[in-house]
Each structure stands twice: as C-alpha cells, then as structure tokens.
Amino acid sequence: MRITNFDNTGLDRVEQWIEKNRHLNLDDNVLSEVLKTVNISFVAEKVNRIQSMLLCELKDSYVQQSQRYVTMGENAYDLPELEEEDTNKAKELVDKLFRLYSDMSQLKDGDFKGRPKNENYKYGIPIEDARYILPISTKTNLFCAMTGDKLIDLYSLIQDEAYSSIFYDFSKELEKYIPSNILSVLHNQKNTNSEIINISESFYIDDFNKIDEDNNMILVNSFEDLDLKVGLGALTSTQKRTPSETIEIWKDEAKTKAKNVAKRVLGYGHDSIAEQARTTFGMMCSLVTYHQQVRHRLTNNHREPLVNLIKDKERLAVSPPTIRESKFNNEYLNLIDKIKDFRIYIYEKYGFDKALYFLLNADQIKIIISSNARMDINMLSERICLNAQWEIRDLSTKKLMILRTLSDTLYEKALPSCVNGKCKEGRLSCGKVLEVKRKFSQSKAKN
Numbered sequence: 434m435r436i437t438n439f440d441n442t443g444l445d446r447v448e449q450w451i452e453k454n455r456h457l458n459l460d461d462n463v464l465s466e467v468l469k470t471v472n473i474s475f476v477a478e479k480v481n482r483i484q485s486m487l488l489c490e491l492k493d494s495y496v497q498q499s500q501r502y503v504t505m506g507e508n509a510y511d512l513p514e515l516e517e518e519d520t521n522k523a524k525e526l527v528d529k530l531f532r533l534y535s536d537m538s539q540l541k542d543g544d545f546k547g548r549p550k551n552e553n554y555k556y557g558i559p560i561e562d563a564r565y566i567l568p569i570s571t572k573t574n575l576f577c578a579m580t581g582d583k584l585i586d587l588y589s590l591i592q593d594e595a596y597s598s599i600f601y602d603f604s605k606e607l608e609k610y611i612p613s614n615i616l617s618v619l620h621n622q623k624n625t626n627s628e629i630i631n632i633s634e635s636f637y638i639d640d641f642n643k644i645d646e647d648n649n650m651i652l653v654n655s656f657e658d659l660d661l662k663v664g665l666g667a668l669t670s671t672q673k674r675t676p677s678e679t680i681e682i683w684k685d686e687a688k689t690k691a692k693n694v695a696k697r698v699l700g701y702g703h704d705s706i707a708e709q710a711r712t713t714f715g716m717m718c719s720l721v722t723y724h725q726q727v728r729h730r731l732t733n734n735h736r737e738p739l740v741n742l743i744k745d746k747e748r749l750a751v752s753p754p755t756i757r758e759s760k761f762n763n764e765y766l767n768l769i770d771k772i773k774d775f776r777i778y779i780y781e782k783y784g785f786d787k788a789l790y791f792l793l794n795a796d797q798i799k800i801i802i803s804s805n806a807r808m809d810i811n812m813l814s815e816r817i818c819l820n821a822q823w824e825i826r827d828l829s830t831k832k833l834m835i836l837r838t839l840s841d842t843l844y845e846k847a848l849p850s851c852v853n854g855k856c857k858e859g860r861l862s863c864g865k866v867l868e869v870k871r872k873f874s875q876s877k878a879k880n
Contacts, residue, residue: 434479436606443471444581448612461585464618471581475610481511482569483599483789486720489727490734491586493579497728511570513598513787519779523791526775529768530566530793537761538563556761561822562753566765568772569720570790584611588619595627598786630738637801640715641737644799646749649717650831652839653801659710659840663806664691666709667698696842707806710843714802714832719751721794722824731812732804742796743780743788746773750795751824769795806843809836813847819863848873 447467451459477484489495509531512523539555551557579587591600591607608616640653656662665676672679680687698706718726727734742748750769756762776791804812809832815821816829836844850857851866852873863869 434477434484434602434606436603436610437476437478439473439475439610441471441473441581441610444473444610444612444615447471447581448614451614451618459618461618461621464615465582465585468581468584472578473581473584474576474578475607477575477577477603479572480575480603481790482571482573482724483792484603485573485575486569486724486727487590487596487599488575488577488587489724490736491579491583491590492727493577493583495578495728496576498574509572510568511572511790513779513783513790515779515783515787519782522775523779526768526772526791527568527570530568530772533761533764533768534563534566537566537756537759537765551755556755556759558753558755558759558761562755565719565721565751565753565756565793565795566768567794568790569792569794584615584619592620593627595785599789627738630736633735634738637735637737640801641799644715644717646717646797650828650835651715652835653713653715655712655839656710658688658691659712659806659843660692660695661688662709663699663706663840663843664694667694667703667706692840692842699842699846704807704810707810707843708808710806710840712804712806712809712836712839714804714835715799716802716828717797717799718828719794719824720792720796720798721751722822722828723798723800725822725825726800726802731808732802734800734802736798736800739789739792739798740780740785742792742798743776743785746777748797750793751797752795753823769793806836806840810844810847813844814849817847818849818858819865819869820858820861 447464450467451464457463477488480488485495485497489497510527512520512527515523537556537558538560540549540553541555545553549559551559587607590596591604597604611619643651643653665679668679669676674682683690695706716726723736726732752762752765756765772791772793776788779791780788813829813833813836816825817833819826821829833844833847836847846853849869851862852870856862856866
C-alpha cells in the first residue's frame, strides 16, 4: 500500500509552536487542541478493508472505492505472514471465495447502458450481493479528509498492539508526512482502541445479549417522551417562561400541546429541534452494513470486540436472498464454514491480528447505536428507498417502525423522497412510487 496526495493546512505551524513550547511538557490533550483547526487530506491506496473499516470507525470524512470495482487475481487481497503450508491453504481458500464471487456475479451476454440491474446478471445475483462472500482482506482505495486532532485517534489505532502489524506499512507511509515534534507527542499516548473496547465490553454485555439473528434491530432505551422534549425545546428559544413553568400551565395537556408545537415548528423546516429527541438501538448486521454505518459517521456507535466474530463458529453469516434462491447456495454456505474453521485455527496458532484477515463481509457484528431524531430522519429517508441495498433497507425499515411507536410526528418525514413529494433518484427511480407510498401510509395508519 502507499499514501499519496497528502495535503495539510498547518502542520508546520503546529510543529514550530511545539518547538517553542517544549518547556510546557505538552501531552496529546494539548496537541489535540492546537490541531483542531488544521485540515489533513490523503489517499490510502491498496489498503485492505480491515484497515479501511477501522479507519472509518474514527469518524471523519472517507470516500471508499466500491466493491463493484474489485479486480480478480492474486493482487486483489492481502494475507498475513504465515508458515508456508498455512499460506498455501489460505490462498487456496481465498481464491475459492473470489472464484465464487466472480461466478455468482456473471453478466449476461449483450450490451446494456449504465449500472447493471438484477436482470442483467446471468444468475440474478448482483455484485452487491455476491460481495458478501469476499474476505475483508480485499483491497480498496480510501480517500481521507480530517481535522488535525483526528491524528490523536489515528495514532491510538495504528499503535494498538492488536492492530499494529496490520497498520505497519500504513504507519511507515504516514510518518513521512508528519513533522517529528508532532510524532513524538503522538507516540506517547497510553490508551489504545482495542483496550478501550475490551474493557468496556462488560458494560454493554447485557444489551448485546438481547440482540440475535431474530432480533437484529431492538430499542435499548430512549427519553420518556420524545414529543415533549422536542416541543419544549422549540418553545425554549421563543418564550420568557421556563419549560417547567410551561408544563405547570399545560398540566394534563402538556404532552398533547408539546406534540402540536413540535409538529408546527418542524413544519416550518426548523429541523434542529429534532436533535432534542435521542434514542439508543442495538443492531446485528453483516460487515457490509456495519461499514456503511460507520462510514456515514453521523451516529455514535459501540461495537463488540472483533475477536467475538472470529471465535463464534455458531453465529450465522448473512445470506442474501438472491444467493439463497440460487444454485450457488450450498457452495456459499460450505465455503463460509471452511473459512470459520480455518480462522479459528489461525487465531489459536498465530493470534487475533492474523485471523482478522479471514473475516468475511457476510459475518455479523453486534453494535449499539446512539442517535437523535434529526440524524435518523436524514439516514432513514435514504436507506428505506427501494434503491438502497436490501439489508440496510430491511434494518432501516425495522428501526422506523419502532421509532414511530415512540412518535409518529417526529418521524413522519423519515421516508423516501417519493412518499412526501417527488422521487429524487431521477432516471434511476425504482418505478414503484405508488407501492412505496401505499406501504408507508398504511404503516402510519396502524401506528
């Protein structure tokens, strides 16, 4: 891999400031403060998706090469350093994954314009579904733009003992561009990402235990009355009296009146008041969908340790419907089982970092998600669209149905653009506007 197109707007100035203030014994907290207004951009070329997933967890701006542009062959993926016999076995297994990916996503003969549709694929399996069989050691390109203080989190990640071997080349490349005084502060950090996740797991274990394949989107908690929070929040900026005085005046009608205020103000387009309503959900999804969740960086997420995925052989992987209904289903499931056995073997012989290379896009991970209503309205309106990827759409629809039991007012517009107006997909429209409108008007009536 290599880092290219590195650019910044002030690292040299920070370097000079550190040099002048050495006597202050600067730590990463001070460095974070002075780096806040520095901007950094670079391209990480030919990184693997283990690296890109962990980088996207740092929550800044990332644009990643779509897996529809994955190339076949020996250079399409990374492997860890293993003994010769194990390397040969690893190559044999991963090559089978790539061959199956290629076989499943074959296109029909003939010309067509634009992005292929399901009917353009020989077996009806689009690349978006075929990619579930790929390992997360598959290579990609990642365009990164971040504020300078994100270097603190970045170095906490690449110095983490659990991931240091995975990021060894990345670290060497990056350090060509980071001034030495800044590097010296970055290298003195104490806590690392995996330590924080592992230590905090006991706090989340009860929530994680409620999540499984059948309950893959659950409400963990929320404020007691979302409409009341939002309505009072809206009034706080426009009235002299305090919220508690307002509640006292409204008495038993407080919830109803607050809901009406929320509906009216949201109708004006003042969406910021929706940020007063917060919820926490638990979700179980494939690594395909998890990557989408963290790449959009709007929510706060806590995931379970990745070692859980490696060691839990009984956890079901996601099987896209198009594969389940195809002649490839048995091969798909058998290969997944073989990979699970092999990565447990690698984990026990070589350790966690080597086994990570054999996680698949289809593997499922549990996460806890905290968000506010404004975030959810934005994300759900895109992810419930019939053009969205099927797993993301299914999970988002489940979440919306739960959210609507908390407030039909707040989440009224958390729908595809076609429901409340005109489809914004243009020529890529699904062509099923009436069906979508009917589905969600009926679900609203039920609530």
